[in-house]
Amino acid sequence: MKNTVICTAILLCLISVQSCTKNSKDNLIAPAQPNQFIKASVSSGQTYVFTAGFTGTLIVSQQASHYQMSQTGFDVNGSIIYKYNSIPGYTGTDEVILSYNPKAVTSEGNSGCPANQNGSDPSNAIISIKINVTK
Numbered sequence: 001m002k003n004t005v006i007c008t009a010i011l012l013c014l015i016s017v018q019s020c021t022k023n024s025k026d027n028l029i030a031p032a033q034p035n036q037f038i039k040a041s042v043s044s045g046q047t048y049v050f051t052a053g054f055t056g057t058l059i060v061s062q063q064a065s066h067y068q069m070s071q072t073g074f075d076v077n078g079s080i081i082y083k084y085n086s087i088p089g090y091t092g093t094d095e096v097i098l099s100y101n102p103k104a105v106t107s108e109g110n111s112g113c114p115a116n117q118n119g120s121d122p123s124n125a126i127i128s129i130k131i132n133v134t135k
Contacts, residue, residue: 035125041132042084044091048131050082051075052100058082062097064131066090072098086133098127 042048047069052058058072058080069085082098101124 036127038127038129039132040129041134042086044086044089044133044135046085048084049075050084050098050127050129052080052082052098052127053102054079056080056100056102058098058100060096061099061126062095064094064096066092066094066133067096070096082127082129084129084131086131091133091135094131094133096129096131098129100125100127 038050040048040050060070060072060082064070064084066086067084068087069083072080072082075081080100082096084094084096086094
């Protein structure tokens with residue numbers, strides 16, 4: 001009787017661990033490309049928009065030099081974006097470096113399993129955008 005109870009308890013623990021491991025892998029959102037080097041072109045007076053993803057944080061690590069607007073935020077769909085607009089009349093190249101950190105997302109009904117088993121956040125992705133501003 002005692003062996004049956006112990007075996008049942010061990011089996012339930014193994015099922016719980018397997019379930020948590022699967023949930024944490026399925027719910028971790030990571031960028032498609034950890035480090036990105038993007039070349040973009042935009043006409044002077046127009047706005048360039050880069051979409052990073054639906055979750056996480058996006059910050060400007062190194063600001064562009066010739067900007068009127070260079071900021072992160074959200075679009076109407078809730079995506080995390082970066083917007084750039086050069087100073088009036090500027091033509092040439094500009095560069096901005098962004099740091100993107102995706103969030104670990106938890107799903108409802110995962111029985112209290114942590115979203116990230118090892119307790120660490122995913123590492124930041126560096127996104128370097130070289131912008132060619134034309135007439």
